[in-house]
Structure formats: structure tokens, C-alpha cells
Amino acid sequence: MSIRIGILGYGNLGRGVECAIKHNPDMELVAVFTRRDPKDVTILTETAAVCRTEEAKDWKDKIDVLILCGGSATDLPVQTPEYASMFNVVDSFDTHARIPEHFANVDAAAKSAGKVGIISVGWDPGMFSLNRMYANAVLTEGCDYTFWGKGVSQGHSDAVRRIKGVKDAKQYTIPVESALESVRKGENPKLTTREKHTRECFVVLEEGADAARVEEEIKTMPNYFSDYDTTVHFISEEELKRDHSGIPHGGFVLRSGKTGWNNENSHLIEYSLKLDSNPEFTSCVIVAYARAAYRMAAEGQTGCRTVFDVAPAYLSAMSPEELRASML
């Protein structure tokens, strides 16, 4: 029997999840829920329904896992705990500083409903978090580095779009090449947040919006921009569509470490991603964790989990026996 999936929130990530489900034969999309008028939202899966978010509660027995594709800045802090009280859920919450608070809220809701909620799934947080953890567990003496881009951060782009007066926006994260080069050379530099990346925003304003106020709100936004040197460009909707239509991204997790009785040997662990489509790749990670949520719930587990709490075998469509055989 297929794992019945619902999508709540139909933006870049929602469309990516719909596409990822198509590539997972053990899953089927049964419904998409949106805050907009369903007549204004066109999906590609002919067998799935499009409903208002208010109707989701009527689908509790028809959906095994609800994937929450809203924005981290303002949607997921409210939506994930709300829907964890009705469904097994997975989200991509990526406001790193607020993950502990989000975990506690989702854990309370999921436990009281007897559901599983896996949060902060994707590549960062997500695959990069796992690789930072593995590298630190293995090389206990060392230095960690994470670099992103040059690419489009969906979280930062979403956060800019939420500012009053902004009609649309894209945010590029740009690594400071000299910093990356120093890490690659094994110089183990001590780098501040500001010394590792810069951020560049391309913003389309609503008619009559105050550009200076919008720029100030972006540059001072805690958790997203306040610790970075940020450049803001105001452009037309046509220019945004013409010059900034893609959502590529990627990055590196590196850990340089020492071993030996006198730390005489050096090692470098590196995990990298090069993504044509940030949302489509993120969605593939999310859909694998939807499979895990389904299986963990079927075992009677309840409460909130992060990627650190999910055994890898839960993610794979292969059985544990097939996985063991695949290691030969």
C-alpha cells in the first residue's frame, strides 16, 4: 500500500515535493492544501485534490504524512505545531537559532496527538547537519567550516518577501573566496560569520513602498542578515523574471582534524552539494524523511525528531536486508 502524502503550502518547495513524490513509487500525493483560493493554484498531479488549509482537518484519516512547505520566517513556527496535532508531519524549518524552540513546540503537539514530527529536514539544516555531526564524532580534534553558494537561499528569499512593501525577491549567498581558499589550504583560519559570506538581494517593491525602509529592514533582520555584509538592489518584476528566475545553490561542509599520539597526522573531511534546483533537491530529502516518519509512526513512536534522531535505514525504500546486501 502506498504512503499517502499531503502537501501544505504550494510554493517552490511544495512544487518540488510534488515532483519528488512522482519519483518514489511507494508514495502517492492525495491532496495539496493552500491558504489561497484553490481555483488559483494549479498542480500537476491529476489524481490529487487542491483544498484550502482549513479543510486539512477533514483529511486526517486519508493522509499518512503531511509535508509542510511554508516559509520558515513566519509560516512553519505556527503551522508545524498546529498540524502535528493532527498528522505525522515533516518540515524544513531552517531558522537555525530557533530550532530548539521549534522542536519543543512540535514535540508537545505531536506527543499529545500520538504523532511523529520530523523538523528541519533538507540540506542545511539537514544533510549538512548530519555531515557536521559525523565529522565531529570521528575527528574529535579539529575545525569545522560550512560554506554556501554562490546560490539562492530559499529561506532568506522567503524572509525578504515577508517584509511589508516587498512584491518579490531573490537572495544570493556568496562565499568569501579567500576564506574558502585558506580552509582548503589547511590554514585552519578563525573566521567570523561576516568573514565567510556576503549576501546580495534583488527586490521588487510594491507600488509606493519605501525603499530605504525595506533596505534597512533587510540589513538588520536577526538570524538572516544582521551578521552579514548585505547588498540590496531594487529592480523591476521583468528584470527579476529575466535575470533571476533560477534557484541554484550548493555548498561545502569541511572538517580538518588531527590524529596520532602527538597529533602528527592531518585529515580533511569534505561533503559538497552542487544543486541546479535548491527546492527540488531539498524536496527529495524531505520525501525520504516522510518515508521515515511513516515507518516510525507505524512502530508506535511519537513526538518530535530531527535528522540526528532518524536511523538511516528508515529513509531508504530498500528493506534492511537489501541494504545489508548492498554493502557487499
Ligand SMILES: NC(=O)C1=CN([C@@H]2O[C@H](COP(=O)(O)OP(=O)(O)OC[C@H]3O[C@@H](n4cnc5c(N)ncnc54)[C@H](OP(=O)(O)O)[C@@H]3O)[C@@H](O)[C@H]2O)C=CC1
Ligand atoms: N532545510 C533546508 O535545507 C531548506 C529549507 N527551506 C525552507 O523552505 C521554505 C519555503 O521555501 P519556498 O518554497 O521557496 O518559499 P515560497 O515563498 O515559494 O512558499 C512559501 C509559501 O508561500 C505561499 N506562496 C507561494 N507562492 C505564492 C504566491 N505566488 N502567492 C501567494 N503565496 C504564495 C505558499 O503557501 P500557500 O500555498 O498556503 O499560499 C507557500 O507555502 C523556506 O522558507 C526555507 O526556510 C528551503 C530550502 C532548503
Ligand SMILES: N[C@@H](C[C@H]1CC(C(=O)O)=NO1)C(=O)O
Ligand atoms: N536553508 C537554506 C539552505 C542553505 C543555504 C543557506 C544560505 O544560503 O544561507 N543556508 O542553508 C535555504 O533556504 O536555501
